[in-house]
Every structure is written in structure tokens, then in C-alpha cells.
Amino acid sequence: MAVKSMTAADNAAAPVPVPLTEQDLAVADRIAGTSIFLGASALLIGVTLGVMQGLEHVGINLYKYVQPWVATYYHGLTMHGVLNALVWTTFFIVGFFTYAIVRSLNRPLRYPWLNVLGLLVMVIGLLTAAVPMLTNNASVLYTFYPPMKADWSCYLGLTLVVVGSWMAGWGYFFTLYAWRKEHPGQKQPFIALTVSITMAMWQLATLGVAAEILFLLLPWSLGLVQGTDPLLGRTLFWFFGHPLVYFWLLPAYVSWYAMLPAQTGGKLFSEQLARLVFWLFLLLSTPVGFHHQYTDPGIPQAWKFLHTTITFSLAFPSFLTAFTVVASLEVGARALGGKGYFGWIRKLNWGNPSYAAQNLAMILFVFGGIGGITNASFNLNLAVHNTIWIPGHFHLTVASASTLTFFGILYWLAPALTKRKLFAPKLALAQAWTWFIGMLLMGNALHLLGLHFGAPRRTMLGSAPYASPDWNPFLMESAVGVTFLAISATLLYIVLIGTLFNKKSDVEVKMPVAEPLNPSQSIPKWLDSWTPWVFGAVALVLVAYGPMLYQLIRDIELTSPGWRVW
Amino acid sequence: MLAPPQNWWKPLSRMERSWVIVAFVWCLVLTIMMPLWFFLGRQNVPVTTYRVTQAEYFESVNAFVEEYQVDTLQGIPVVEPPPGSDVYLLARQWQWYPVLKLKKGEEYRLHLSSMDTQHGFSLQPTNLNLQVLPTYDYVAKIIPTQSGEYGIICNEYCGIGHHIMTSKVIVTE
Ligand code: HEM
Ligand SMILES: [Cu+2]
Ligand SMILES: [Cu+2]
Secondary structure (H helix, E strand, O other): OOOOOOOHHHHHHOOOOOOOOHHHHHHHHHHHHHHHHHHHHHHHHHHHHHHHHHHHHOOOOOHHHHOOOOOOHHHHHHHHHHHHHHHHHHHHHHHHHHHHHHHHHOOOOOOHHHHHHHHHHHHHHHHHHHHHHHOOOOOOOOOOOOOEOOOHHHHHHHHHHHHHHHHHHHHHHHHHHHHHHHOOOOOOOHHHHHHHHHHHHHHHHHHHHHHHHHHHHHHHHOOOOOOEOHHHHHHHHHHHHHHHHHHHHHHHHHHHHHOHHHHHOOOEOOHHHHHHHHHHHHHHOOOOHHHHOOOOOOOOHHHHHHHHHHHHHHHHHHHHHHHHHHHHHHHHHHHOOOOOOOHHHHHOOOOOHHHHHHHHHHHHHHHHHHHHHHHHOOOOHHHHOOEOHHHHHHHHHHHHHHHHHHHHHHHHHHHHHHOEOOOOHHHHHHHHHHHHHHHHHHHHHHHHHHHHHOOEOOOOHHHOOOOOHHHHHHHHHHHHHHHHHHHHHHHHHHHHHHHHHOOEOOOOOOOOOOOEOOOOOOOOHHHOOOHHHHHHHHHHHHHHHHHHHHHHHHOOOOOEOOEOOO | OOOOOOOOOOOOOHHHHHHHHHHHHHHHHHHHHHHHHHHHOOOOOOOEEEEOOHHHHHHHHHHHHHHHEEEEEOOEEEEOOOOOOEEEEEEEOOEEEOEEEEEOOOOEEEEEEEOOOOEEEEEEOOOEEEEEOEOEEEEEEEOOOOOEEEEEEEOOOOOOOHHHOEEEEEEEO
8 A cells, every 4th residue: 555645647757667577587587596506506615614614623634635625724714704604695695685676576677787797796706706715825714804914816806796796786776766766655565675775784884894905905915005904904894794794684584574474374463663673774783893892902992882782772673573573473373273372383384394494593593692692792792702602603693594594595496496396395394404403502512612611713623732621522512513514414405406407397486475464554654765764874883983983094003014824 | 745644654553562662671771781780890891902013012021021030831931020010911923922920819900912913812711802903902900819720822813823822821829
């Protein structure tokens, strides 16, 4: 229903909606398919390295068998972080979004060439960064903290990946804008809106890392300046680093809110709150980066506090999400005959791998969220900073909440894109459960190792002289988890590759779309307009980062020489 | 333009509203805990930082070692500074320099900086972690509360020898 009623005059002024043809769909799906294929290929290498890390911790050193491809633990760890957290996520998200936005708007991409170009730039960037990374010329881990110095081509490549994803975002913005012109007075469709909000947040967030690379790291690694400023580098990195985690998470939220309820017979419980949540993420995601720098020198307490406060404000939309999503699923389960306070949970669509994977991802995210609040707490952070608690935490978030949700999405999206049936759905179901169990065990063990023993992260623990026998039970628990994960990853690729070679099916798989529970609910104007939120987000970033960045730039000292020590 | 219809949106239902309130209050409590703990808690994030050049810091450390060295442990000087004084610790590939000997119950000003890449100061088994950057001198006020030997390890990736970068603090009665 329209927010306001339209007159004939309004209608006449609006351009005629452009119909979505088979050909338009084919273009969008080609982009989506290519992007997701590349992302999933990167993940294959990434998880293999993850398993090697987990086994190294219990003294099983597999690195000697992969010389010189993976020269050292740290060479592997760099690729694990980059391929999983940056490449798999970004490529999957761009693919998924491209597929979803044209369906949500029922309109072709406004400038398909822009989205094609975006993907092309991402691929060129990926190849550029891959050369130094594979040859052990950039083993600086995925955070590339200066003054450790990678080959310049690594920085350049990563920048191109980001620039390509910007272009994908611009493509969505133009498409949504065209739709709005063609449909004056109508509220923006939920999926298209939330896809665009995620990409808008990403534009703002990536300015930090773009500035770090263009102004500090590239001139320095090219030899144009002699030194660099490590704190300014860290600050610009974390300007980007926290919203990065919301860039991983929001696509999962899009699915949980707008698609998953439909996969279990449910409806979107409260569209108003759901929209509010996404706007709040646009507003609040970026000005929180200092919560990664609580234990850094050179940043006054007051600024750290401000960022803590905004971080806890961000917990608010996450709590709302928990409520709305669970209520939406409950609606479905009750419609299917579920009873009791908790009895309805059994009626959810557990037999469907796409559904089960995403619901399991949510459960892991509950633990990830609790851990996240701990990390963000100013004082508790002193105890867990840089310990292996932190990888314990984010394997429940990015590697579970996001990644396992993406697997769930793939279980309908891969058949939709390839027009083939999902290969071995039972194996897909087993994949979801083994990932769940594996991450639960590994996550639990790493959390405890970090908290009780202060075991460090980013460390070849199996060779560390200080590793104590007290750690062994937890390391073993982690290794059992890693074994489950290795099985799970194998199942994943059996299912995906099997689907790729399955025979063509005539049954058309459609994107699941959850209808709002209360379709007559109108959306207030402030939840449908961009201006206040975009300006608010920029203003908040200026307030929360402006003075400190000004000071760091004013006092910049490019004196730290680069180090290549791996 | 048309006048907007009167009811822009239905007010939130009772369930939605109560959840919004619960979520909001919870976040408020969490946020208020932070400054509260800052004033009431005994362990807090250090606040003092100086900008130094690596050469300056290196000089301070050497002067410190020269003045208070009491012993040598595996080639690294053991240093016992007087209570209440400034204590210098230097991180570099791949060692902590020097080994510190402190007295229980006394306060020290512990300086931390790096000669090369970033490092992570991590005290074992008490679990206290601080980021160590080159060109920044980070000062933490510490009071050892128990005697014994504590480990120091590095928990920020600093290159191929990262996992062997260890040292200790000896706390005497
Ligand atoms: C088979 C599944 C996986 C296993 C067994 C695994 C294992 C590990 C382990 C043991 C570490 C800690 C290494 C250390 O701190 O020394 C680690 C780090 C990491 N993992 Fe995973 N992982 C897996 C999947 C993933 C996925 C799917 C993602 C992201 C989408 C991911 C992202 C990361 C990141 C960002 C790091 C931190 C790297 C760094 O500190 O620089 N992992 N992984
Ligand atoms: Cu964060
Ligand atoms: Cu280190």
C-alpha cells in the first residue's frame, strides 16, 4: 500500500516501469553465479588452511607437506584470513545481492555494465593480491598492521577488490533510485532497501581502509616515503574493521528477516522494527572502531569511552533482531501445528538443509553475541585482547552466523542459479550439523584457552615453548571440533560440486520472500527515507572520529621503517 | 504535494513495545557499567602515552639496565629497580628486554615500546594484555600483588619468531 495516495498527475510524471525480462535475469544471474563461484573457491583453500592451523595447535604439522605453497604457519594464516574473511564474504555478498535486488524490485539492473565492471575490478584485484600472497611476499596477516611491510601489489589488489565492491553498490543504488522514480509514493521493497543500506554502510566504512592504503601504505611500500605511522594506520584500519563485521552480518540478517520465515511457513513479524534495525546499523556501525584499540597507546580514554557507548547502542538493534526473527519463525511453526512455550521449535522446517543451516547459524550467533559484548566492555577487554578467545569469538560470528547462513542460502541459490537440483540434500543437512558441532567445540575451547590461560592468538601454538600441559584438554577439544569442520567442509564441496554437475531440472527454484505478518501496516516516512540516516551516519562519524583523526594526522611522524620478517 | 494521511503508522503492538524497552534498558545498564567500573574497579586501561623515537627509547632502556642490573639470565640482563621507579621494557624481534625483578606490593611505572614491528604484551598467568607500538611509549601503573615468577609472551604477530618471544617477571617478597 502506498504511503500517500496518488493523483493522476503524479502518475503521469513518473517514468513507465521497466519490465524484467528473461534476458535481464540472465545478466544478473551470470554476475551472481561468477561472483559466488569465485568466493566459494577461495573458501575451499581458506578452510583447508584453517584445518591445518587447528591441527598444528595439537602438534600435527602438515606444513612440511605443502612446501613451498604454504611456506609457514603465518603464510597460511595470512591466506586463511584474507581468503575467508575478505574474499569469500565479499564475493558471496555481491553475488547474493545482485541476484536478490532485481527480484525484489522486479526490475532489471539500471546499468548492468556497472555491475559487470565492478565484478571485473574485484577479480583483477583478487589476482593482483594473489601473486604476492601466494609467493609469501605478503605474510602480514589480513590486518596488515604497519610497520610490517607487504609487497605493494598486495595493498593495491585489496584496494581494487574494495573499489569493485563499491561499483556493485553504485549499481544497486542506481537501480533502486530508478525504481523509486517509477513508483512514486510507494515504500521501497524490504530486500532491495536492506541490500542498499548494507552497501551504503560499506561505502562509508571502507573510506578508512582506502585512506590507509592510498596515503600511508602504498607510497611507503613503493619506496616514495621512508617510514610510516603505526597508530594512524591502526586507527584507519579499525575505522573500517568493525563495520566490516556488520558487512558480513547484514546479508545474513537480510535472509533471516526477509527469506527464512518463508522457508518455514512464517511471516515477517514486524516490518517496522526490521527496517528500523537496518537504519540503525547504517547510523551506528562505523563510529565504534576504538573498541578494537582499547589497549592501544595514544588514544585518550574519553574517545575510547565514546566508542564503547556507541558500541552498546549497536547491541540494541541486535536485540531487536533476536526478537523479530524468533517471532517470525514462531509464527510459522505455530501455523504448522507447533504448541507450547518451546514445543513449537520442533515444528520448524529442520528437515530442509537450507533452513536448518540458517537456524543453527543463529544459535551460534547467540554465543557470538554474548562474547562480543564481553570484548566490547572496556575493562574485560584487557583480559581477552589478542588472546585466542578472539578467534573463538569470531568463528561463531563471521565463520558461523554469516558463513553458515551463506551455506544455507546456497542450498536454494545454487539450484536457482544452475537450474539443477540440489545434490544429496541429506549430505547438505549433515554438513550444516557438523559445522554447527565443530564450531561449537572449537569456539568453546578457544574461548576458554584465552580466558583461563591467556593463550595468544595468531601464534604457532604447537611450537611455542610456553604452551603448558594444562592447555591440552582444551586443545584436544578444539582438535575434535576441527575434525568435524574438516568433514563438514568436505561435505559442502561434495554437495556444491555435485549440484554443478547434476542434471538439469525443470522445477524452477524461486527466491523465498517472507510476507509481512501485517501487510496493512504502513511504514512511517522516516523509516523509508534515506536523507536523515545518511546525514546522521556521516555526522556521527565526524563527531566520533574527526577530532582524533585530526590530531593523529597533525602529529603524523613517518618514522617507522618497514619490516619484512616472515 | 498531498497532505500525508493521518495515521502514518500503527503504534507498536504491546509485545513489540515491551521488547524494545527491555532491549533499550539492557543496553543502558551495560553502558553505565563502563564508567562505573572505571572508577570502582582495580584494574583499568592505562592512560599515559608519550611519543618517542626508537633511538630515544633505546637509550632510556640502556640507562635503566646499566643502573639497576643485578644478574644475567640466558644472556639477557636481570634488572631490579627500586620501588616506585620507572621501569622500562623493550619489545623487539624476538625478545623482551630486560628481565624484570620487582617487589610485591610496590607500585611501578612500567614503560612499553617496540624497536621494530607491533608486539603484544601478555602477562601469564594473570592475563593482562597491552598493545605495544613502535614510537609510542605506553606507561602502565602496576602493583604486583603476588610473589613468584610470571611469564611474558607476545600476542601480536611480529614475524616468524613470534611464538618464541617470551620472558619473565620475577616478583619477590
Ligand atoms: C574449517 C573451518 C575453520 C577452521 C578449522 C578454522 C581455524 C582457525 C584457527 C585455529 C584460527 C586461529 C589461528 C591463530 O590465531 O593462530 C583461525 C583464524 C581465523 N579464521 Fe578460521 N577456521 C575455519 C573457518 C573460517 C571461516 C569460514 C572464516 C571466515 C569466514 C575464518 C576466519 C578466520 C579469521 C579472520 C582468522 C584470524 C586470522 C588472523 O588472526 O589473522 N575461519 N581459524
Ligand atoms: Cu568490533
Ligand atoms: Cu609477536
